[in-house]
Amino acid sequence: MFGKLDTISGEKVTIKLDDQLNLDKLVKYANGKTPTVELQINDGRHISPDQRKKIFALLGDMGDYTGYDDRETEIQMKYLYYRKTGAEKFSMANCSMSQANRFLAFLLDFCFKFDIPFKTKTWDMIPTNYHLAVMCLRYRKCVICGQPHSDIDHYTPVGRGNRALVDHRNLYFECLCRKHHTERHQLGAKSFIEKYHIRPVKLSEADLISLHIMTRKRMHEIDQGM
Structure with missing residues (x-):
């Protein structure tokens, strides 16, 4: 469970939870006893509450999709992460921020690869x-x-000419559903990215080829000045 510090009065601390309290999970994790809670402050060195919250949200979505509970999902995904990356075992209570970012990226990749819904x-x-x-x-x-x-959209205008002749390696892209693609054209590119705080990106040559945006042959022709 995650939340934000609301008030402090002597030894009494009030926290406003981000979600409604799940009493069934609370009783389960506390083994029927009065639960003990821990207040952690972000010190800028260890995993932040925000990182931990995002990781557990992804693990929760995986568990809902596969039928495993949160703890089982965490154990399985950590095992896959250790096996793939060779990373040392770590705890979500006190690992480094960089380790948390790497694990978060791994979970994100897994959800995309196996089409686990968010x-x-x-x-x-x-x-x-x-x-x-x-x-x-x-x-x-x-x-x-x-x-x-969704649509692969050119953030950088390419004009109305033959797109096969364009060097897409120098351009920026974003992926937008039909609704947001239409909105982008209505608002204009600059206003649109400012509204949604998104960052268009350049794609690697491998991605451009796999997405059928460019061919290796065309890249070679451009590099040869043809």
């Missing part, structure tokens, strides 16, 4: 950074709302 609330709390923007383009999900089968 709850709207989970999607809204994931930062629109470079990694997310690229994953949305690779898997054709709207960077704003997560809608599948």
Whole structure:
């Protein structure tokens, strides 16, 4: 459970929870006893409450999709993470911020690869950074709302000429569903990205080829000045 510090009065602390209290989970985790809670302050060195909240939101979505409970999902995903990356075992209570970011990116990649649906609330709390923007383009999900089968949109105008002749390696892209793509054209590119705080990104040559935006042959022709 996560929340924000509301008031402090002597030894009494009030916290406003982000979600309604799930009494069933509370009783389960406390083994029927009066639960003990821990107040953690972000010191800028260890995993932040915001990172932890995002990680557990993704794990919760995975658990809802697979039928495993939160703890089982965490154990399984950590095992896969250790096996793939060779990382040392870590605790979500006190790992470094960089370790938390790497694990968060791993979970995000896993959800995209296996098409695990995000709850709207989970999607809204994931930062629109470079990694997310690229994953949305690779898997054709709207960077704003997560809608599948979305459009690959040129943030950089390419004109009305033959797009096959354009060097897309120098251009910026974003993935938008039909609704948000239409809105982008209505608002204009600059106003649109300011409204949604998104960052269009350049794509690697491998991504441009896999998304059928360019061919290796065309890249070679451009590089040879043909």
